[in-house]
Structure formats: structure tokens, C-alpha cells
Amino acid sequence: MEDKKYYIMSTFSRGLDVMELLAEKNGLTITELANELNINRSASHRLLGTLEEKGYVGKTKNKRYYLTFKVTQLGMMVANNVSLRTVARPFLQEIAYTFKDNVTLGYWDGHRIVHLDKIESDEVLKIDPRIGTYPAGHCTSLGKAILAYLPERELESYLESNPLKSYTEFTITDRQQLEKELLKVRKEAFAVDNQERAIGLRCAACPGFDYTGRICFAISVSALDKKMPDERLIKVQEALAEVCVRLSQKLGAPEPVIKSAFNV
Numbered sequence: 451m452e453d454k455k456y457y458i459m460s461t462f463s464r465g466l467d468v469m470e471l472l473a474e475k476n477g478l479t480i481t482e483l484a485n486e487l488n489i490n491r492s493a494s495h496r497l498l499g500t501l502e503e504k505g506y507v508g509k510t511k512n513k514r515y516y517l518t519f520k521v522t523q524l525g526m527m528v529a530n531n532v533s534l535r536t537v538a539r540p541f542l543q544e545i546a547y548t549f550k551d552n553v554t555l556g557y558w559d560g561h562r563i564v565h566l567d568k569i570e571s572d573e574v575l576k577i578d579p580r581i582g583t584y585p586a587g588h589c590t591s592l593g594k595a596i597l598a599y600l601p602e603r604e605l606e607s608y609l610e611s612n613p614l615k616s617y618t619e620f621t622i623t624d625r626q627q628l629e630k631e632l633l634k635v636r637k638e639a640f641a642v643d644n645q646e647r648a649i650g651l652r653c654a655a656c657p658g659f660d661y662t663g664r665i666c667f668a669i670s671v672s673a674l675d676k677k678m679p680d681e682r683l684i685k686v687q688e689a690l691a692e693v694c695v696r697l698s699q700k701l702g703a704p705e706p707v708i709k710s711a712f713n714v
Contacts, residue, residue: 456571461497462491468497477516500653520586534667535567537700542569545671548689552672556585556592556655558600558665562608563593566667572683588614588628591655591673592670596642598632598664599657599711605632621646639694639711640687641668645675652678656690657711661702669694 466555471486472478478486486492501507505520512702538555545555546569555567562584587593598606607652614623622628628667643653655670671686678686691712698708708714 464493465497466503466662468501469521472486472507472515472517477510477702479514483515494567498589509557534701537670538667538697539567541697542567542669543692545669545689546571546612549673549686550669551677554592554670554672556596556670558596560604562612563587563590563596563668565592586615586617588623589617589646589669591641591643591646591653591672592668594632594635594643595655595657595668595670596665598635598641599659617647618645620644628637639713642683649695650675652683654678654683654686654690656687656694658694659701659703659707659711661697661704663704666701666703667697668683669697 459697467487468483471483475482475486479499480491480494480675483498484491487494498507498509502509502515506518507515508518509515536553536556542555543555551571554565555571557564557566565581565583565585567581585593587597597608600608607630609625614628614707615621616623621633639656641655641657643651643655644652647653651672652675653672654668655668657665658667658669660666669690695712695714699705
């Protein structure tokens with residue numbers, strides 16, 4: 451018999467077994483689960499309790515445990531990420547071809563902003579975010595373009611969990627100043643990072659929406675500040691807005707939401 455892989459965590463693996471079994475059986479008691487997995491009731495209780503605490507399992511009045519819709523939500527997030535990246539890629543390439551600068555796709559996963567995809571320019575920038583990393587929302591154009599359109603509770607939750615850390619002398623660290631900045635972004639459907647994340651780097655971004663009309667993504671263009679004077683920034687804004695409108699439409703965003711955001 452092959453030895454167990456050293457990197458396998460038995461408890462975590464057992465937890466996944468519990469979730470798969472609950473999905474198959476459509477609900478089990480502590481005893482039934484213990485019998486199915488050949489473990490004692492105490493272990494069964496701890497596993498179910500942990501999953502219940504994390505919101506993946508619920509319990510009926512007669513103490514039968516079942517999977518919640520959080521599992522479905524998790525799957526949909528993955529599906530949306532994959533489909534968004536695939537659908538958005540040609541739009542990113544279009545912007546990259548036009549401006550020859552770094553182009554990044556940011557995604558709101560319900561809790562934070564994620565770098566979902568990017569196309570790099572030939573120029574080495576001081577900040578080179580990797581795909582899958584989480585940019586600071588308050589000092590990046592991607593972050594501000596997304597935060598500006600979040601529902602009030604989601605924005606409040608995000609700001610409570612993510613202090614306004616200072617990265618440069620230009621970083622916004624005052625809550626009222628940030629709120630004023632986000633109102634401006636929402637009015638213009640355009641966000642700018644003026645060396646707020648890194649000295650010498652200027653970025654611009656526009657928001658995008660999904661089929662429900664909620665903020666879903668943002669696309670940014672990043673360049674050295676000497677390559678991004680105000681007159682070029684205007685051209686970037688126009689191109690990004692046009693691309694984000696088309697991508698939002700492709701994702702099924704309601705026309706009233708698009709027209710309201712971009713004043714079209």
C-alpha cells in the first residue's frame with residue numbers, strides 16, 4: 451500500500467469528505483455521518499460544528515445537517531472568475547495594443563479586489579502585481595473604481611477590515627478624504643492613482659458591471675508618471691470607458707446601469 455502523501459492534512463481531507471457526503475445524502479445526523487465515514491460521534495460532531503461555524507453547513511430542528519447555499523456561491527465565484535477572464539482577455543489586448551502600457555483586470559470577489567489577469571508592457575514598473583494578488587483598494591485605481599460602486603454595507607465592511615495604510619506621501623489615509631474621492635470616481639466612472647501606491651507610477655481605471663447590475667470588475671492602465679501626463683490620461687479614460695461599457699454589455703449588464711454609470 452502506497453504511503454500517505456506527506457502534504458495531505460487528514461482533518462481537512464475528512465472535512466471535504468463530509469461535504470461530499472452531505473451533498474450525496476441530502477442531509478445526515480451526527481450518528482449517521484459517523485457511521486458513513488467510520489469515525490466516532492465526537493469527531494463527527496466537531497467536523498459538522500466547524501463547517502456550521504464557517505457557514506457551509508446548516509442544521510434542521512430534528513438535528514439533521516445539510517449543505518448551505520454558500521457552497522453554491524463559492525462555485526459560482528469560481529465560474530464567474532474563469533468566464534470573466536476568458537471574456538475580458540480580448541478587451542485587455544485591445545487596450546494594451548493601443549497604449550503599449552501595463553493593463554490589468556481587477557475583480558470584486560465579494561470581500562476584496564483580486565488581480566484576475568494582466569498584460570505587461572516592455573517597460574519594467576516599480577510595482578508589478580501578480581495575478582491572484584489583492585491590491586489595496588484605497589490607493590490603486592482598480593481599487594477605487596470598484597469601491598466607489600459597492601453597496602454601503604459592503605464598502606463599510608471592506609474599510610473596517612482594510613486600514614488606510616500609507617505607501618507614499620500621496621496616499622489617502624483619511625476616511626473622509628477617501629469617501630470624497632470615491633464620490634468623484636462614481637460621478638466620473640473613472641479612477642486615478644497619482645503615485646499613491648508607488649512613487650513614479652500613475653494608473654487609471656474604469657469600472658464594469660455584471661448581469662445583475664452590480665460592480666464586477668475594473669480595468670486599469672499603468673505607466674510611469676512621465677508617460678502619463680494629463681492629456682494622455684484623458685485619452686486613456688475615453689478608451690477604458692468605451693471598452694468597459696462593451697465588456698459590461700457582453701456580460702449582460704442592464705443598459706440603465708451602464709447609462710447611469712458612464713453617462714451614455
